Each structure stands twice: as structure tokens, then as C-alpha cells.
Amino acid sequence: MRSAVLVAKKFVVWWLHRSLISACVFCVISSAAVIAEASTEMEIRIPPSIDPIFFHRNAYSMALLENALTKSGIDYKLVQSDVQIGNLARLRRHIAKGIYDVSWLHTSSEIEEELLPIRIPIFKGIIGWRIAFIRPESTTEFSAVKDLQGLRVFMGVQGFNWPDVAIMEHSKLKLRVGVDLPNIRQLLVNKRADYFPRSISEIWDEEGYFSEQGAIVEQTFALYYPSAVYFFVSRENTALAEAIKSGLEISLSDGSYDQLFFRFFGESIDRANLPNRRVIYLDNPQLPKQTPLARRELWFHQHD
Numbered sequence: 001m002r003s004a005v006l007v008a009k010k011f012v013v014w015w016l017h018r019s020l021i022s023a024c025v026f027c028v029i030s031s032a033a034v035i036a037e038a039s040t041e042m043e044i045r046i047p048p049s050i051d052p053i054f055f056h057r058n059a060y061s062m063a064l065l066e067n068a069l070t071k072s073g074i075d076y077k078l079v080q081s082d083v084q085i086g087n088l089a090r091l092r093r094h095i096a097k098g099i100y101d102v103s104w105l106h107t108s109s110e111i112e113e114e115l116l117p118i119r120i121p122i123f124k125g126i127i128g129w130r131i132a133f134i135r136p137e138s139t140t141e142f143s144a145v146k147d148l149q150g151l152r153v154f155m156g157v158q159g160f161n162w163p164d165v166a167i168m169e170h171s172k173l174k175l176r177v178g179v180d181l182p183n184i185r186q187l188l189v190n191k192r193a194d195y196f197p198r199s200i201s202e203i204w205d206e207e208g209y210f211s212e213q214g215a216i217v218e219q220t221f222a223l224y225y226p227s228a229v230y231f232f233v234s235r236e237n238t239a240l241a242e243a244i245k246s247g248l249e250i251s252l253s254d255g256s257y258d259q260l261f262f263r264f265f266g267e268s269i270d271r272a273n274l275p276n277r278r279v280i281y282l283d284n285p286q287l288p289k290q291t292p293l294a295r296r297e298l299w300f301h302q303h304d
Contacts, residue, residue, distance in 0.1 A: 044069070057205070065244070067257075071250040096114060103232060116232065118245045120245065122229050123228075126199060129274065129302075138194060155175070158176075176192060220277060223279075225284045226291070226293060
């Protein structure tokens with residue numbers, strides 16, 4: 001009888017010891033899981049690298065995004081998707097479906113209904129300041145252009161599905177549409193179009209490509225219409241939108257936003273020589289009503 005009692009006591013002690021160890025192991029595993037969950041990075045998928053001709057603008061957009069995300073305080077990791085962009089319509093679909101978590105687009109009312117915008121213009125509106133590629137023999141004719149009516153004599157060119165098409169057509173400017181940049185260049189040099197307006201943030205990156213076929217940058221007039229490029233996310237991704245917005249607002253307040261902007265585009269703005277050009281103003285019928293035009297600090301002003 002006594003032996004049975006001793007065996008029973010040993011079993012109880014063994015069972016309690018094993019249960020205690022199991023409980024400790026469970027607590028350690030559970031604590032590690034909680035810590036891991038708390039420190040998990042937010043993986044943010046972005047479009048893959050594209051044509052080197054756009055490198056400068058994309059490098060700026062990436063620098064601004066990383067600066068904003070860092071200042072927002074979130075733990076994040078940017079990951080390039082292996083899904084190719086294709087055209088603008090496909091880019092929008094990829095954002096809407098969450099294939100890309102964030103990208104940057106020229107805004108319009110249609111896009112803002114489809115995607116969630118962070119309404120801080122990442123190029124400070126210089127996307128709407130335009131100067132043109134022309135053929136050298138057209139220099140004298142374009143130097144005589146004084147206003148919108150004078151520009152209507154000439155044939156412009158823009159890209160398929162670009163927002164500039166609707167803006168120029170709204171102002172009753174003659175226009176051809178090219179399928180891509182090589183096609184646009186051919187339309188210009190083959191005299192099927194007379195001028196190709198490009199943003200002052202774009203034109204100097206493309207000058208070498210167009211000059212290969214003899215095109216030059218016109219020196220006497222500029223177009224301007226209010227326009228913005230924003231970061232966009234899917235409409236469901238409100239947490240990421242808030243993080244980006246918070247970080248951008250902080251970067252505006254501490255001056256790092258403007259530092260990045262002028263580091264990347266200060267020389268381009270100076271080369272455009274806007275104060276010595278005749279400016280032709282166009283309406284932008286696609287500009288959403290929510291565009292923060294009243295926030296002066298968000299926009300580039302040529303006389304500042």
C-alpha cells in the first residue's frame with residue numbers, strides 16, 4: 001500500500017514539473033510572437049524600375065516617399081513589385097487591386113473617384129509649367145506667338161491617354177496623339193506636329209533624346225495650367241494613406257520637403273527661364289474641386 005502511495009506521489013510531482021515547464025515554454029513562445037508582431041515591418045509594394053529617361057523624376061518621388069514614411073514613424077520596407085507597369089490605365093488598375101500599394105499619378109476627377117489621393121502635390125505644381133520641343137526651323141514662328149490664339153495656328157502633340165490631351169483640347173488647340181515617346185518624336189521631326197509641350201520637371205531629362213533627331217527647346221513662351229501629381233493608394237488602404245499624409249505634412253513643416261524639391265528641380269527651374277517667357281494660361285477642366293490651391297506653401301510660384 002505504502003509503495004503505491006509513493007508511486008502516486010512521484011507521478012504527481014513529475015506531472016506538475018512537466019506542466020510548469022510547458023507553461024513556461026508557452027509563455028516564452030507567446031511573448032516572442034507578440035514582440036514579433038509588434039515589430040513587424042509594413043511591406044509597401046511599389047512599381048518596378050522603368051525607362052531610364054524617367055529616372056530623375058522617379059528618384060525624387062522615391063526620396064520624397066521614403067522621407068515621408070520615415071517621418072510618419074511607421075516601421076516599413078519598400079519592395080519593388082515584379083509586375084510591370086504597362087500603360088497608365090494598367091498602373092491605375094494595379095493600384096486599385098493592391099498589386100502596388102502606392103504610386104504617383106497626374107490627378108484628375110476620374111482618378112480620384114477610383115483611387116485614394118494624398119492631396120499634397122509632390123512636384124509642387126511644376127508639372128503644369130510647360131515649355132516645348134520644336135524643330136529648329138520653327139524658331140522664328142514660335143517667337144512671334146503672343147497668346148493662346150496665336151498658338152492655335154500650330155499642331156501640338158501629346159501622348160495617348162495623357163491628361164494633357166483633354167486640357168489642350170479644352171483650349172481648342174490643334175493636337176495629334178502619339179502612342180509613346182518614340183512615336184511622338186517621329187511626329188515632331190517628320191513635321192506632322194509642330195511642338196511638344198513638356199513640364200519643366202521633364203524636358204531637360206528628355207532633351208538629349210529629342211536632340212538626337214534635331215529637335216530643340218523653344219525659348220520664348222511657356223504654357224501654364226494648374227495641375228498636380230499625388231501619391232495614390234487603393235481606396236481600402238487608408239492606414240497607408242494616413243501615414244504618407246502625416247509624413248508629408250511633417251516634411252513641409254520642417255523644411256525637408258522643399259529641400260528635396262529644390263535639390264532635384266532647382267536647376268531645371270532656373271534653366272526654364274520662366275520670368276523671361278510669355279506665359280499662356282490654360283484652364284484645366286479635369287482639376288478636382290478638392291485640389292488644395294489655397295495652400296500656397298504646396299505650390300511653386302515663379303516670382304517667389
